[in-house]
Amino acid sequence: MTASNCLLVDGECPDKTLREAIERIIAGFDGELVLNFSDVQYIDPKALRALEDLAEEAERTQVAVVVRGVNVKVYKVLKLARLTSQFSFIN
Amino acid sequence: MSDNPAGLTEERTTYLNGLVGQARTAAAAFSQCTQEDVDRIVKPMVIAGLEAAQDLARLAIEETKIGVLEDKAIKNMVATEFVYNYVRDKRTVGVIREDTERGILELAEPIGVILSLTPITNPTSTVLFKCIMAIKTRNAVIFSPHPAAWRCCAEAVRIMYETAVKHGAPEGVFTCLESHTLHDNDFLMHHKDVGLIDATGGPGVVKAAYGSGKPALGVGPGNTPVYLEKSADLDMAVVDIITSKTFDNGTICASEQTIVIDDEIYDRVLQKFADLGSHICSPQETELLSCTVIDPATGFMQPMAVGQKATTIARFVGISVKPKTKLLIAPIQGIGRKYPLSVEKLFPVLAVYRAKSVDEALKVCVDVNHAGGLGHTAVVFSNNEDVIRRFADVINAGRIIVNSPGSIGALGGVYNDMVPTFSFGCGTGGGNSTTDNVNVYHYLNIKRMARRTQAHMWFRVPNQIYFNMNAVENLRNFASRSTLIITNPGLEQLGHADIVRRAIPAGTQVRVTIIPDAEPDLKIIAQGVEALNFYKADQIIALGGGSVIDAAKIMKLKYESPDADLAELAAPFLDIRKRVVQYPTEKVNHARLIAISTTSGTGSEVTPFAVMTDKARGIKVTLADYSLTPDVAIVDPQFVMSMPKTLTVDTGIDCLTHALEAAVSIYASPYTDSNAMQAIRLVFKYLPEVYDNPGDEEARSMMHNAACIAAIAFSNASVGVNHAMAHAFGARFGVSHGRANALMLPHVIAYNAGVPTKFMPSPNQRTYIAHKKYAMIADLLGLGGHTVEEKVANLVSATEQLLDRLQVPRSIAALGISKEQFELAMPDLAKVAFDDPSWRSNPRMPLVKELIELYWMAFRGRGSGETAAAVEPPIATEEALV
Numbered sequence: 005m006t007a008s009n010c011l012l013v014d015g016e017c018p019d020k021t022l023r024e025a026i027e028r029i030i031a032g033f034d035g036e037l038v039l040n041f042s043d044v045q046y047i048d049p050k051a052l053r054a055l056e057d058l059a060e061e062a063e064r065t066q067v068a069v070v071v072r073g074v075n076v077k078v079y080k081v082l083k084l085a086r087l088t089s090q091f092s093f094i095n
Numbered sequence: 096m097s098d099n100p101a102g103l104t105e106e107r108t109t110y111l112n113g114l115v116g117q118a119r120t121a122a123a124a125f126s127q128c129t130q131e132d133v134d135r136i137v138k139p140m141v142i143a144g145l146e147a148a149q150d151l152a153r154l155a156i157e158e159t160k161i162g163v164l165e166d167k168a169i170k171n172m173v174a175t176e177f178v179y180n181y182v183r184d185k186r187t188v189g190v191i192r193e194d195t196e197r198g199i200l201e202l203a204e205p206i207g208v209i210l211s212l213t214p215i216t217n218p219t220s221t222v223l224f225k226c227i228m229a230i231k232t233r234n235a236v237i238f239s240p241h242p243a244a245w246r247c248c249a250e251a252v253r254i255m256y257e258t259a260v261k262h263g264a265p266e267g268v269f270t271c272l273e274s275h276t277l278h279d280n281d282f283l284m285h286h287k288d289v290g291l292i293d294a295t296g297g298p299g300v301v302k303a304a305y306g307s308g309k310p311a312l313g314v315g316p317g318n319t320p321v322y323l324e325k326s327a328d329l330d331m332a333v334v335d336i337i338t339s340k341t342f343d344n345g346t347i348c349a350s351e352q353t354i355v356i357d358d359e360i361y362d363r364v365l366q367k368f369a370d371l372g373s374h375i376c377s378p379q380e381t382e383l384l385s386c387t388v389i390d391p392a393t394g395f396m397q398p399m400a401v402g403q404k405a406t407t408i409a410r411f412v413g414i415s416v417k418p419k420t421k422l423l424i425a426p427i428q429g430i431g432r433k434y435p436l437s438v439e440k441l442f443p444v445l446a447v448y449r450a451k452s453v454d455e456a457l458k459v460c461v462d463v464n465h466a467g468g469l470g471h472t473a474v475v476f477s478n479n480e481d482v483i484r485r486f487a488d489v490i491n492a493g494r495i496i497v498n499s500p501g502s503i504g505a506l507g508g509v510y511n512d513m514v515p516t517f518s519f520g521c522g523t524g525g526g527n528s529t530t531d532n533v534n535v536y537h538y539l540n541i542k543r544m545a546r547r548t549q550a551h552m553w554f555r556v557p558n559q560i561y562f563n564m565n566a567v568e569n570l571r572n573f574a575s576r577s578t579l580i581i582t583n584p585g586l587e588q589l590g591h592a593d594i595v596r597r598a599i600p601a602g603t604q605v606r607v608t609i610i611p612d613a614e615p616d617l618k619i620i621a622q623g624v625e626a627l628n629f630y631k632a633d634q635i636i637a638l639g640g641g642s643v644i645d646a647a648k649i650m651k652l653k654y655e656s657p658d659a660d661l662a663e664l665a666a667p668f669l670d671i672r673k674r675v676v677q678y679p680t681e682k683v684n685h686a687r688l689i690a691i692s693t694t695s696g697t698g699s700e701v702t703p704f705a706v707m708t709d710k711a712r713g714i715k716v717t718l719a720d721y722s723l724t725p726d727v728a729i730v731d732p733q734f735v736m737s738m739p740k741t742l743t744v745d746t747g748i749d750c751l752t753h754a755l756e757a758a759v760s761i762y763a764s765p766y767t768d769s770n771a772m773q774a775i776r777l778v779f780k781y782l783p784e785v786y787d788n789p790g791d792e793e794a795r796s797m798m799h800n801a802a803c804i805a806a807i808a809f810s811n812a813s814v815g816v817n818h819a820m821a822h823a824f825g826a827r828f829g830v831s832h833g834r835a836n837a838l839m840l841p842h843v844i845a846y847n848a849g850v851p852t853k854f855m856p857s858p859n860q861r862t863y864i865a866h867k868k869y870a871m872i873a874d875l876l877g878l879g880g881h882t883v884e885e886k887v888a889n890l891v892s893a894t895e896q897l898l899d900r901l902q903v904p905r906s907i908a909a910l911g912i913s914k915e916q917f918e919l920a921m922p923d924l925a926k927v928a929f930d931d932p933s934w935r936s937n938p939r940m941p942l943v944k945e946l947i948e949l950y951w952m953a954f955r956g957r958g959s960g961e962t963a964a965a966v967e968p969p970i971a972t973e974e975a976l977v
Contacts, residue, residue: 047124047127
């Protein structure tokens with residue numbers, strides 16, 4: 005895994021990083037995108053919507069998205085938002 | 096994405112899916128909020144609702160043309176202020192209740208997305224109420240208002256939403272469907288991401304909600320009967336009914352529909368109604384009203400009348416009334432389709448019925464209740480508590496309002512302490528899932544976290560136990576006016592009864608009753624009870640083995656409690672603390688039971704058990720209750736000195752089996768362990784000595800003590816699979832209990848020391864410890880061995896050696912039972928053994944297949960290579976015994 009395909013998601017404003025990830029995908033990113041969620045303690049609707057968009061875009065372009073270091077509370081929110089099936093998770 | 100069964104356009108489907116997706120995302124984000132977060136949001140919402148109460152009421156009136164502005168404003172205030180007053184301190188996030196004593200914690204889990212259908216009659220108040228409930232419980236709501244109340248509802252949703260989001264609720268937490276159709280509702284009701292449907296409205300809406308297959312709170316119509324009984328405060332009743340029925344022009348579905356009035360007060364009541372502005376209809380006016388405001392085709396009210404003023408309805412119908420008439424009162428003579436006004440009328444028209452008696456009044460109320468009002472609301476005005484209770488008993492209503500207005504009373508929080516609501520659960524009678532006033536707890540999944548609790552244990556023994564040679568002399572300490580000695584012929588002949596008689600203080604009337612030396616039957620019991628009654632005995636002395644002492648226990652039970660039903664008391668049970676039948680606690684005679692044992696095996700002198708034969712039914716009846724335990728036990732070896740050798744061995748092995756099974760029982764405790772271990776030690780040491788030298792006083796005394804001590808252990812810890820198998824086998828082949836136990840014992844020790852196929856549920860034991868207990872016993876006996884496995888094997892060998900030394904038959908085959916006979920008996924044996932309650936405290940739950948295997952091992956006996964260590968290896972462990 006190289007630094008270029010790994011994004012540390014901003015814990016204070018996760019939607020910003022996620023939008024950036026979407027832009028990378030749209031710009032023709034190729035390979036596996038790793039989102040580092042270790043700083044994310046709370047995820048608001050904006051960030052959830054960004055993740056939904058990211059999942060849609062990743063599926064369209066066949067980019068694999070890996071979520072790393074997500075805490076269990078945020079993981080449950082992703083589960084409730086039906087997003088977990090669209091990403092793979094690593095600790 | 097949901098399927099599209101409703102045939103909606105793709106655009107519409109996308110719109111609806113978008114709404115649900117938005118709500119789902121909001122609900123997911125909302126799930127992270129704390130109790131403090133939601134409470135911080137709810138309060139400003141309530142204030143916003145209060146501030147908008149009048150504006151929303153005006154909007155509702157303008158749009159729906161139903162109801163009264165002032166009352167709608169009050170409803171909006173109740174829906175906010177009163178509901179808030181109820182929910183403000185309620186915990187709805189995280190841990191919401193804790194019962195430390197029971198170790199149960201209740202935690203809240205939000206539902207997620209709720210689809211809420213709201214009615215035309217109470218549009219904005221219902222929206223305000225549901226918004227507050229949803230935020231308090233961290234849920235997102237999609238509102239689908241009645242189409243004729245969409246604008247006012249949308250405005251109420253907007254006010255609530257903007258306030259909620261401003262104070263921290265997630266965006267998208269509330270949405271309101273734009274102009275919609277039944278197809279939209281159908282689509283949403285079936286959407287996989289909608290978790291609950293909360294439908295408040297007419298029967299169609301409720302039926303659709305429940306028919307969707309989703310969890311639903313469907314709250315629909317009512318038909319409130321009111322019984323105005325002659326003892327009531329009539330002035331109060333009339334004012335309350337008018338207040339209630341005219342509130343928002345009668346649109347609350349809990350409002351009064353038919354008043355059933357006692358004959359004696361009927362005219363006075365109608366006059367009071369008239370005095371306060373009601374119009375009493377003539378028969379012709381009632382007829383006219385019936386065919387106008389009720390649809391003759393359906394039998395339901397006409398929508399155009401809903402929420403209209405009395406004067407408007409009168410004008411429409413063509414009845415002349417005074418200008419400020421509040422209420423139209425129509426006398427009717429019955430309930431049902433022939434009497435159209437007996438149904439729900441959400442407008443200020445009341446039916447009244449004159450009842451000739453309380454019985455008739457109650458029957459008519461039941462008729463109204465069953466004419467569309469099941470499960471909803473009912474009202475009674477009375478000062479006669481008996482009448483109020485009878486009314487409550489026969490009426491099926493979630494809310495039974497006493498001496499107060501129906502509609503405002505049912506809302507809760509104003510006239511009573513019921514939970515404030517705008518949704519009335521109507522129970523199964525109304526096709527609903529609840530009879531509650533719907534509240535925040537219906538918007539939650541409540542999770543119950545149950546911690547492991549230890550079952551309460553006990554250690555019960557007779558009040559006094561006297562032991563050692565000549566312990567019978569202690570009888571002198573017990574004053575008695577009339578004593579009955581119960582014994583058997585053999586002991587009488589041996590002079591034992593005389594020894595006892597001599598020890599009883601002078602001046603006591605002493606009689607002796609001789610009973611056969613066999614398990615007592617009902618006839619023997621009855622004769623004994625007759626003798627006890629005849630002599631008015633205040634002391635019973637049971638002198639004998641298990642059967643005599645058991646007989647005395649049952650005689651005492653019947654003597655003290657003549658109505659005790661022995662067959663019922665013998666009902667099976669799993670846990671003595673939770674058993675179905677209760678033994679009588681009232682005693683007629685307060686007699687003392689002293690048990691003097693003349694064998695060293697059953698220990699009946701200290702146990703709470705008694706076995707008898709029911710010859711009529713051809714069965715053995717086992718009674719078990721601590722109230723059967725003798726008050727005093729005398730363990731005097733002089734009564735066993737002459738015990739025959741065979742009986743000495745049989746009872747000695749029975750004693751050993753009691754102790755070994757009690758030691759590994761799931762009910763074993765440190766209290767029973769100390770007794771079980773000591774009894775095992777005494778048996779291994781003294782039983783061979785008694786066998787070799789029956790006249791050895793010390794050995795006899797120790798074996799007599801061992802039997803009593805082992806019985807104390809199994810009285811409190813019970814026995815196990817060995818006893819279950821021995822009972823079945825002994826009964827089938829007529830083999831003595833001790834001998835039958837001996838045949839199974841080594842095999843059962845090995846079996847219990849193995850890894851169980853099925854563990855026995857046992858909250859008091861943290862892990863499986865039977866093998867360690869056996870190892871502990873092996874250590875106590877000094878049998879050697881380094882590992883648990885070795886120690887268990889040594890215990891099995893030591894047991895086998897003991898049985899050999901006592902010259903006990905070591906296989907079923909050795910008893911002369913053929914393989915064919917045994918094979919034939921096996922299905923029944925296994926079934927009876929499995930039905931025996933003894934194994935329920937065994938550490939390992941026996942499978943029927945395993946019982947059969949154990950029986951076959953016992954059949955073949957030693958030398959077959961299948962006993963003891965050849966059975967499954969024990970759980971090897973070096974852990975210390977806990």
